[in-house]
Amino acid sequence: MSEMYSTPDFEAAYTYHGNDLGAIWSAEKTTFRLWAPTASKICINLYQSGDAKVNDLLKQIPMHRDVCGTWSAACEGDLNGVYYTYLVNHGSYTVEACDPYARTTGVNGERAMIIDLSSTNPEGWEQDRDPNAGISVTDAVIYELHVRDLSIDESSGIQHKGKYLGIIESGMKTPSGIPTGLDHMKALGITHLHLLPVYDFGSVDECNLEKPQFNWGYDPVNFNVPEGSYSSDPFNGAVRVREMKQMIKGLHDHGISAVMDVVYNHVYDAKSFCFNQIVPDYFSRTRNGVYSNGSGCGNDTASERSMVRKYIVDSVCYWADEYHFDGFRFDLVGLLDVDTINEIVTQVHKRHPNVIFYGEGWDLNTVLTRDCKLAIQKNSQLTPGFAYFNDTIRDSLRGSVFFSDALGYITGATGIGSTLEACFRGLPHWCSDPKQTINYVSCHDNNTLIDRIALATPDSSFETHVRMNRLAAVFYMTAQGVPFLQAGEEMLRSKPDPKGGFVENSYCSSDKVNSIKWNLLEKKIYRDTFEYYKGLIALRKAHPALRLTSAYDILSNLLPVHCDHPHVGAFRLCGNTAGEPSEELFIVFNAAESAQKVALPKGKWQICVNDTHAGTESLGTVEQEVTLSPISAMVLVKGNLK
Numbered sequence: 001m002s003e004m005y006s007t008p009d010f011e012a013a014y015t016y017h018g019n020d021l022g023a024i025w026s027a028e029k030t031t032f033r034l035w036a037p038t039a040s041k042i043c044i045n046l047y048q049s050g051d052a053k054v055n056d057l058l059k060q061i062p063m064h065r066d067v068c069g070t071w072s073a074a075c076e077g078d079l080n081g082v083y084y085t086y087l088v089n090h091g092s093y094t095v096e097a098c099d100p101y102a103r104t105t106g107v108n109g110e111r112a113m114i115i116d117l118s119s120t121n122p123e124g125w126e127q128d129r130d131p132n133a134g135i136s137v138t139d140a141v142i143y144e145l146h147v148r149d150l151s152i153d154e155s156s157g158i159q160h161k162g163k164y165l166g167i168i169e170s171g172m173k174t175p176s177g178i179p180t181g182l183d184h185m186k187a188l189g190i191t192h193l194h195l196l197p198v199y200d201f202g203s204v205d206e207c208n209l210e211k212p213q214f215n216w217g218y219d220p221v222n223f224n225v226p227e228g229s230y231s232s233d234p235f236n237g238a239v240r241v242r243e244m245k246q247m248i249k250g251l252h253d254h255g256i257s258a259v260m261d262v263v264y265n266h267v268y269d270a271k272s273f274c275f276n277q278i279v280p281d282y283f284s285r286t287r288n289g290v291y292s293n294g295s296g297c298g299n300d301t302a303s304e305r306s307m308v309r310k311y312i313v314d315s316v317c318y319w320a321d322e323y324h325f326d327g328f329r330f331d332l333v334g335l336l337d338v339d340t341i342n343e344i345v346t347q348v349h350k351r352h353p354n355v356i357f358y359g360e361g362w363d364l365n366t367v368l369t370r371d372c373k374l375a376i377q378k379n380s381q382l383t384p385g386f387a388y389f390n391d392t393i394r395d396s397l398r399g400s401v402f403f404s405d406a407l408g409y410i411t412g413a414t415g416i417g418s419t420l421e422a423c424f425r426g427l428p429h430w431c432s433d434p435k436q437t438i439n440y441v442s443c444h445d446n447n448t449l450i451d452r453i454a455l456a457t458p459d460s461s462f463e464t465h466v467r468m469n470r471l472a473a474v475f476y477m478t479a480q481g482v483p484f485l486q487a488g489e490e491m492l493r494s495k496p497d498p499k500g501g502f503v504e505n506s507y508c509s510s511d512k513v514n515s516i517k518w519n520l521l522e523k524k525i526y527r528d529t530f531e532y533y534k535g536l537i538a539l540r541k542a543h544p545a546l547r548l549t550s551a552y553d554i555l556s557n558l559l560p561v562h563c564d565h566p567h568v569g570a571f572r573l574c575g576n577t578a579g580e581p582s583e584e585l586f587i588v589f590n591a592a593e594s595a596q597k598v599a600l601p602k603g604k605w606q607i608c609v610n611d612t613h614a615g616t617e618s619l620g621t622v623e624q625e626v627t628l629s630p631i632s633a634m635v636l637v638k639g640n641l642k
Contacts, residue, residue: 002286005305006369013037014069015306021070021314022101023084023114030079030114032061034086034099035307036278037069041089044073045096050083050106050113050237051207058082080119081238083111088278097277100311102222103322104237107207109200109222113237117322120242122249130326131255132191133354137387137435137482138426138547140356141537142259142327143190144443145487147198147230148214152511155519156180164198164230164243168250178527180518186254188490188530189537192356193251194259194329196444198244200225202268203508206234214514216444216507217261218331219268219297223315248324259327259356260319264312265335270299275311283308287367294335294366303340304372312336316344320352330359334376335366338383341375345385358387358438358482361430377430387436387482393423394441397472401446404455404504409475409591410468410631411456414566424571425554426480432551437481441472442489444507450492451502466492466525467611467631470532471591474609474633477536478546478587480554488516490533491526528612535614539635542616542642544579553577567592568628572601575639583639590628597627600636609635616642 004010014037024031032044042063048056063071063086083106085096098105102112132140151158151166155174158181160166172181179187197217204213206228217227226244228234248258267273267283270291275283285292285300292300302308319325333341341357348355361377373379377388391401396419399406407413409420419428426434442449449472453465460468469492477483486493495503495513506513520526540546548554557577561570570588575581586605590596606618611632613619618641628634 002281002369005282005302011306016068016070016310018070019314022099022103023112025080025114025116027078029074029076032063032073032075033066034063034071034278035069036071036088038090038279039071039088040091042071043087044075045085045087046075046079047083047085047111050111050235052106052108052110060087079114080116082114083237084114085111086278090280095277097274098222100223100275100278101314102225104241105200105222105225105228106237107228107235108205109202109225109228115238115241117241120238120245122242122246125245125249128249128252128324130257130324130352130354131252132257132326135191135354136547136549137356138480138549139541140192140257140482141190141540142192142194142438142482142484143185143188143487144194144196144484146196146216146444146514148511149487149514149516150181153515153517155517157518160232162230163232164226164247165232167193167247168254170254174518174522176522178518178521182250182254184518185256188534189541190256192257192259192327194327194484195261197261197263198227198230199223199260199262200227204229209234212511214508214511218263218507220263220266221268222274223262223264223311224318245323252324257326258324259329260325261329261331262316262319263331264303264315265301265330265332266295266297266299267301273299283311285367285369292367294364295332300335300366302369303336304368304370309340309343312340313343313347317347317351320348320355326354327356327358330357332362332364333359333386333388334362334364334374336375337372338375338379339372341383341386345383349385356387357385358389361388380431380433380436384433384436387438388431389443389484390423390428390431390437390439390481392419392428392430393439393476393479396420396423397475398441398449398452399456404447404452407456410472411453412567412591412593417569420569421560424475424479425558426548427551427554434480434551434554435482435549438484439476439479439481440484440486441476442486443484444486445505447502447504448486448493448495449489451494455502463525464631466529470529470611471589471631471633473533473536474587474614474635475589477540478635480546480548480558483540485533491520491530532612532614535616536609538616539608539614543582543585545573545575545577545582545585548577561588563598565592565596568596568598570598581640581642582637584637586636586638587633588626588628588636589633591631593630595627595629597625599625603638605636605638606641607634607636608641609633
């Protein structure tokens with residue numbers, strides 16, 4: 001059957017273009033429309049509760065065949081808060097499935113809920129806007145966070161631990177009075193908060209939240225439904241919707257844009273996924289009955305099929321429209337086709353032109369159902385509105401992700417000058433536009449930055465590791481492109497293994513491993529590192545020359561400077577940019593374990609960044625020559641500082 005799905009005849013006959021799939025509520029009636037071209041009979045089961053373990057069937061409504069493979073029905077009266085499923089007959093067998101277009105669900109996502117979405121809007125929702133609308137993507141500073149990690153540690157002081165509402169608690173402090181949570185993020189200066197998956201995922205049992213459970217959430221169940229374990233009541237489908245909106249509104253009120261991590265490349269379980277239950281295996285790529293496994297999860301998504309593409313496009317538009325998300329990060333986007341990504345960007349930007357898009361453009365082995373190009377790094381020119389994670393800068397700075405002891409520039413490697421130069425320009429070998437490169441050295445995957453440094457240089461002191469950490473931060477924070485950091489990197493976040501060593505991928509580890517330990521900020525070296533990152537972000541915001549938007553401007557204004565030492569590199573950046581207050585910036589890096597002298601261009605230069613401090617204030621004035629401390633960087637400015 002899967003071969004039939006990809007034929008032109010099937011696509012022509014059964015591609016539905018309407019915007020009314022799912023359950024559309026009004027006070028007078030609810031209309032239902034389901035795409036199920038291969039089904040022989042369908043009924044709607046209405047339930048009183050959202051718990052699939054409870055047998056509380058209220059009513060069964062037959063559906064009727066309609067246009068383009070859809071089935072439709074209507075039920076009179078106000079059904080707000082009523083739960084439902086589809087009973088789908090395939091001739092030889094019958095399945096009961098959740099609605100793929102469910103707006104919300106009951107506990108564990110097994111029953112969809114009919115909902116008056118307007119009743120979930122917080123006060124002022126109609127006036128809510130992206131607080132960073134109008135900035136270029138290169139103006140963004142993205143902070144990646146797991147909802148539970150922010151608040152679950154006792155030192156956070158946050159009351160709604162592990163919940164949406166915990167994200168927006170203001171005035172929270174450590175026992176010694178250091179700001180945590182939202183106030184910490186505001187002080188740091190981020191523009192965008194990237195939330196690890198907050199749609200309904202399968203690895204946490206929402207019925208047993210009194211038992212500690214943790215997962216990153218890269219196991220989608222219902223793509224259009226907020227995760228219930230982050231709400232105060234996962235049994236009530238309206239609560240998760242309301243509290244997610246409150247979270248986003250709260251972030252916006254504090255000047256922070258919200259980015260959603262989305263995982264359209266695979267599902268938790270292809271066989272039980274509701275779309276595949278209703279239209280067997282249509283959503284997934286298969287060969288000879290075996291699911292394609294480029295995702296490593298056993299079930300790659302067939303985005304090249306028309307109704308899968310429509311579903312993904314509709315889903316992203318829904319999150320942008322209904323929840324006011326300001327950006328989307330795509331997990332393993334290299335498994336999705338270019339046409340789908342471009343359609344997403346086009347449709348969302350029609351209504352929300354400032355929404356940002358980025359993802360992991362790794363080239364993975366998948367089985368396509370028809371010939372198409374995939375959204376991988378080397379095809380970046382085919383997706384002009386979409387940015388890609390720059391693993392080139394990550395591996396060049398800290399060492400290959402595949403070998404924990406591999407060295408990078410900050411840990412002593414040489415011979416990678418040309419690669420680093422291209423990355424600093426925001427133009428790695430696979431990309432010709434700085435707006436398409438996400439510069440980072442740590443994210444939820446793999447070791448944290450400080451742990452990775454420790455693994456590569458086990459004989460070095462912790463103080464040396466901190467110097468390496470700061471050196472990496474200066475590089476990617478002043479490089480052209482879009483800076484991105486994992487929550488806690490700015491306070492030397494570590495994930496120690498209770499048995500010794502470090503946890504590399506903590507997707508299902510305990511809170512003890514994953515939680516942000518806010519009390520670390522009470523120690524000087526951690527607090528100073530936070531202040532250092534804070535200063536780097538302020539510097540970046542103060543100088544538009546660090547945030548250029550075209551390859552032409554970069555190649556015209558950013559010049560590498562030859563340095564004799566193999567561990568030293570430098571760049572001159574002309575102030576020929578709209579709004580740039582300075583005449584010129586000089587940025588120099590020293591990864592050597594000894595101090596190094598570097599000649600300066602003519603003129604008086606003010607130091608804004610050295611090995612201990614970073615910001616927009618002068619740390620002193622120098623001419624002709626500057627001496628860099630071991631394993632450090634400097635940013636010098638000629639002319640006005642801000």
